[in-house]
Amino acid sequence: MLKNYFKLAWRNLWKNKVFSIINVFGLAVGIAFTMLIGAYIWGQVQVNHQLKNFRNQYILTSKWKDAGQGNEIASAGQMPQALHDNYPDLVANYYHFDGVTTNVSKGDKHFRESLQLGDSTFFNMYGFKLLYSDATTALNDPFAVVLTQKMALKYFGKLNVVGQTINFESFGGEKHDFTISGVLGDMPKNSVTNLDQNNNSDFFFTAAAARFFKRNLEGWTNFSTVGYVELKDGVTAKDLEQPLRDLLKRNAPADISKSLTNIAVPLKDYYLDGWGGAAKRMCYTLGYIALFILLMAIINFVNICIGRSSGRMKEMGIRKVLGGLRGQLIRQFLTESVLMVLIATVIALVFYTLCRPYFSNVLGGQINGLFAFPWYFMAIPVLFAVLVGIVAGIYPALVLSALKSIDSLKGKLASAKESVLFRKTLVGFQFGTAAIVFIGALIVSQQINLFFNGRLGYSKDYVVYAQLPRDWSVKGVQKMESVREQLAQMPQVNSVSLSWDIPNGQNGGNYAVYKQGGNPAQSVTATGLMVDNQYAATYNIPMRAGTFFKPVFIAADTTQVVINESQSKMMGYKTPGDAIGQKIMQQGSNIPLTICGVTADFHFGSMHDLMPPITFMNVNYTTYYRYFSVKLKPGDIQQSLTALQKKWSELLPGAPFEYSFVDDALKKLYQSEIQLKQAAYIATILAIIIVLLGVLGLISLSIQKRTKEIGIRKVLGSSVTGIISLFMQEFLGVIVIACLVACPLAYWMMSTWLSDYAYRVTIGLNPFMAAIVGLTLVTALLISIQTIKAALDSPVKSLRSE
Template sequence: MSNDTEHTTSTPTAWLRVLEWFCPAYLYEGIEGDLLEQYDEDRAAVGNKTANRRLRWNVIRFFRPGILLRNRFSIRLIKGYMLLNYFKIMIRSMAKRKVYSAINIFGLTMGISFALLIGIFIAGELQTNQQLTSVDRLYLMRSNNLEAANQVPLFSPSPLARLIKEEYPTLVENFYRCSDRNITISKDDKHFRVQSLIGDSTFLSMFGFPLLHGNVGTALNEPRSIVVTAKIARQYFDRTDVVGEMLTLATEKNGNQQYTVTGVLEDWKPNTVTNLRDMNAQVFLPIHSLKDFNGFDPEAWTGVQMISYIRKTPVASEDAIIEAFTSLLKNKAPANVQSNLKMAIDGLDDYHLVSDNGLKKKLVMTLSIIAIFILLLAVINFINITIGNSNVRLKEIGVRKAIGGIREQVTTQFLSESLVMTFVATALSLGLYELLRTYAGNIVGTSLLSVIEFPVSYWLFIGVVMLATGIAAGIYPAFFLASYKTLESLKGKLKAGKGNIALSRSLISIQFLLAIGVFTAAIIITQQVSYFLEKDLGYDKSMVLTVSSVPRDWTPEGFNRMDAAKLQFQQVPSVQSVSLSWDIPNGNFGVVAELYRQGKQPEEGVGMPILMADEDYRDTYQFNMLAGTFFQPKGQVQQPDDMVINESAQKALQVQVGDKVQLKGVPIAFRVVGVMKDFNFFSLHQQVKPLVFMNTRNNLFPAFRYFSFRLQPGNIAQSVEDVEQRWKEVFPNDPFEYAFMDQNLEKLYKTEIQMKKAAGFATVLMLLIVLLGVLGLASQSVTRRTREIGIRKVLGASVSNVLVLIAREFIWLITVALLVAIPLTYYFVEQWLSAFAYRIDLQWWMFVLPGILVFTIVLLVVSGQSLKAALSNPVESLRIE
């Protein structure tokens, strides 16, 4: 008897139960005896720790076909009345334990709902562009200038895509080149600014976009033809069958021109990137239309200026295509184009995930991990709460076993209950998903499918997740409860084994660890995003209103019209200053060139963006000048060869005010008239780089696309209304599309803002689920220690002593979780922050504050759960066996 007791109290009994689970019954007793005998010998020879390890290893060694296949497998059909009996018992049990049943279902519902929201978003991101024809063979051409400090790899020499298709037909079977434009399109009194692409007639056949109306093969063949989406057709004509109708386009070179609708596309699905980048293009024009807009010849080697795509043949390799590009540049391109230019290609199947340094991929991975964590927390809650309240089911199990029930039936019953509860939680989560999908879509920046739009594959995946979640949540409680002996079950006495307590504590520690880690990450992400939006960028972005729907008439008459419009806007009392420019400080620029000081060799040129603005740009954005002026003072004639540089460009070019610089390949010399202090034109992901400003009336590319207004402090809404009213008077046929600079900058950090919102939402959800888990473990602890609490109270313990007794283990668990979470979280957030040129400094409070808040909230929950036991009559507590 003493030997049996010794084994019961010291042996890793959980591992013997594992052996009992897979080992045939007629072999188990003999194997168990041998293992216990060996265990006693090992314990005497090498100590308890090593003996325990050897026992675990010996159990694992028996998990082999020679043992498993000796089981007598049989299929026991469960009669319908038995299933009905299981269902009745489950309903009665849930009705008796309403609170805990609700907590279980509620926790699973929240976990599954969040996983569903994130899962649908991730599925959409992974399917982006997958509807394109032969997407695995579609590539974006990318140009790398080996010397340019500020290159635009998205653009490539415009003749190159056509040439590789014509001269290497065994490598490339199709191509498409385009230039994007925001165009004012009118029909009668309807005027809208529409994102458009001007490109080759191969657009539809290249990517496989279907037409509702029109001929795919000829829709973009004729000059001044236009293909629109069904959305645009309805916007202008209130119907989609509009082939042959006319639309008026405001062109940059030739004024208003009539275009004929030759095709109507289906509306884009949520996962279509219409120009295969992040742009919602709705109108498509033939490449002949370039003469109406920017005017360059797509077949001329005039620089790197078009977005180009190719579709390789099934047998072609990427390396062979790159070699073909190198050969074409060497044999066809002029020296100024091929110099230091190297071509590359990026597959379109995952381009949107890996572009921009993989920001979208990082977002998808981060949200995936968070979703798994939250679902894991919900499963942990189910296990803890089920075990913590299992004493009320023990007598039921004992009675069932006493009248002939076997362990497998008990296990099946509890697994069935877990699956049913998971099914109910899944059904509720689908309804919650439908309620939250619009809100969640705003967080992640996309629209999420409605439940009724789910394809069959989604439902199959949901079914698999539901089944896996139900089994994961119920399998341990089922085996735990079924493992009780009949006598123990009839007594209704919980096992006080260390294994079960250790498991519960481990699970709740994992919950604390995950919650504190995500909470800490959310704080740091929020701080970094706030730093982006609040940092001094070197100019004053407040009160600056930008309008992008400026009529693009770049003729001398068009410039004169803009000068007259500026005078009109300056007369608005709420407007402090007005500037006309091609660029605003949002990181988006159109021209890159290599500049060098006059007198030096072109090979010494430094690549940098060329920005275009008028003389009022400095007054509008209020950046600082280090020397000279920002173009000519107001009232003086502006010189088209004036240039203003920032201090980084001054250092790179080694020039002063009054010196002249040249652009590589351009005979015109430009005079430096001012040096401005460095400011952040680009996002804070990268350091300030050299850049130059030319006047909008420059000799190379006179152009504009933005009006910027600095508004007077005061009523912002009224100021915008005043500007809009004057706009309608000055430009009656052009829409008023505006944004504040703060809004423009938020677009630069779209992914980080999405991550911030998602992390904040996940933190709240995680804390709520963790509190449910604490409730489960506290319930288990109080139930297990009820008699102990009664004895302590009889001996004089106060209510506060009892509360400390219960809370003590949670304090220890949170402390351990915090000590583990801090280094792990520090490592991951440090990796995330390393991607930014400008970043916050990590502070100690960012790691300690989440732990303190979690500790405080948990302490309140534990105190509430323990208070009833602390205030109860000790006599009643001592009656509990």
């Protein structure tokens, strides 16, 4: 009997090819999109879960009394080992590292790479596997290095490079060959080697190598390291709270222990919850979008199934007269519906495979292939097909199978009006959802345009930046200043600045400052930027008063600082001019600093936050630097970059010229928003496609059922325009009602999303008008194309249709 059901179902689908294709394709698109988003979310949730003993792994984060005092992800260098040594009944293992970048060379290959200086517990604690060599001894030598297989191929063109040497540059400008002691295999995405999603470490050293690199991993005042601990079975983060407090109180300076609280955060949750929960918000947002798209596809499928079913009443009557039972008819309808969903699901799996690389690129995260999921995931598509098939087929199955044979043969359906109302409600839901997604995409786009084209407070146009070889000494800064002057004399260059910071939100630290003679308890926590006297000119930051340091640096100017307008106000100066010449103190220092200039406010970091107070320190005084920022003159940019690279190679031989535009730094800063924008555009296109497929199917059904009516209207004098408007009325009213409901919902949803930003666009009428008018015009065009053929057909042909 089941075989017969499937045979009849297939024949019926084949008989109505157009409706079947429309129905199956629309559902397949919705299923494929949902599967891709679901796979992405699954991958995000699984980050850190592949680590050894991941349930016992924790990262030590820092919560400061004043959020600007320190970095959340850094903990005291001595803390992880102290926990392990003093509380062996709680802590099974520890790892901490200092993540830096430096110049790496092999022959004529020179690149700037990310590396970790950390404990030798790295392999044992997380279970990372070496393709070559022994993990227990790979990090015993201070001049040994373990690299990833990607780096082995990059520098040597092969994987087995154990015993080869590769050259690294220290932060003092020295160079030394390190022996490769191991090659790491592919590692799953994790928050140890890839703590910052924009910076993946590829070289790993023992802590003893820190001496060569001029770095320090220890101490209770050193907050430039990231600390991890592995707890023993049964131990929780709560059990570490008191030990963390006790160790800080006993060992750290009083001002640190009073203002700092260390918190052990489970590594299995850190990726989603860390960095302000950006990954979790992204997952929720994409999940909701996928759910709405899937609901639209299912509703579209159900709607067409219901619409088609009323045309099969005579078939049901004949089958009943010939002895068909109601249960058999119900099973027949459900079989047809499930078969269609199964076909759609198979097509969706094909779409998934074809679109997976594109979606991985758009969302910035690897989406697994179909066979990379646990085996039990294979049951999900089958269960989904059965469930949706039953939902889609149950209404027509119950209604049509309950009709009396005589009513079925006469084509009478008592609940026709209710059926039409139900279907129009479903269509309205589709239009409303499409409108919400469309409006949301437009507002997200407006907000992202604000990030790049809004009032940043500085000029990013024609500015490129590149990292420099480190020599953090007076001599090293003087050398870089000399190089800077020579680059600035190039005809293609407007200005060049030497600094630690570029406007990407990642600064060298925060300073608590107060007026000389004032109360230190009333200090202002300012973002500290280490720059030279060309920084304001290169980034075109306006001055409100004074000068941006002096044209030529002399030792007597070491204590001069520049502040921004926000800091000037927060420190109590009525005007920027009042701040000039005033002396301020930095907590922890007895040296007074003199304000020589006040800049206008500008967005150094994300627009999530208000513009912070900023203190500019002279790089000649601090001697810490990372970047050259080069403002090119307008013209042939590629030619200017080629000339700049040639000059760079002459002045800094062996230092790679790996440049980026400031736009690229902003893209990294707003990476999740850009990904959301791209996903929203894709969702909008899919939503419109699904809506139009639904309209196409329903209009085709309506024309098919009303063929004789069209012929009668033409005989009685109705025009082509009149017949088209007849079908227009059927949907345009639904569109208007759907949009009236969707607009307030979209406004509320987008207002909630924008509330996360201190600086945001104002929601105007344009996105709403564009969405409503756009959907209406496209729908009207589709209806016109469908109905014009029926309206132009001969009335004689129409009257003979039944």
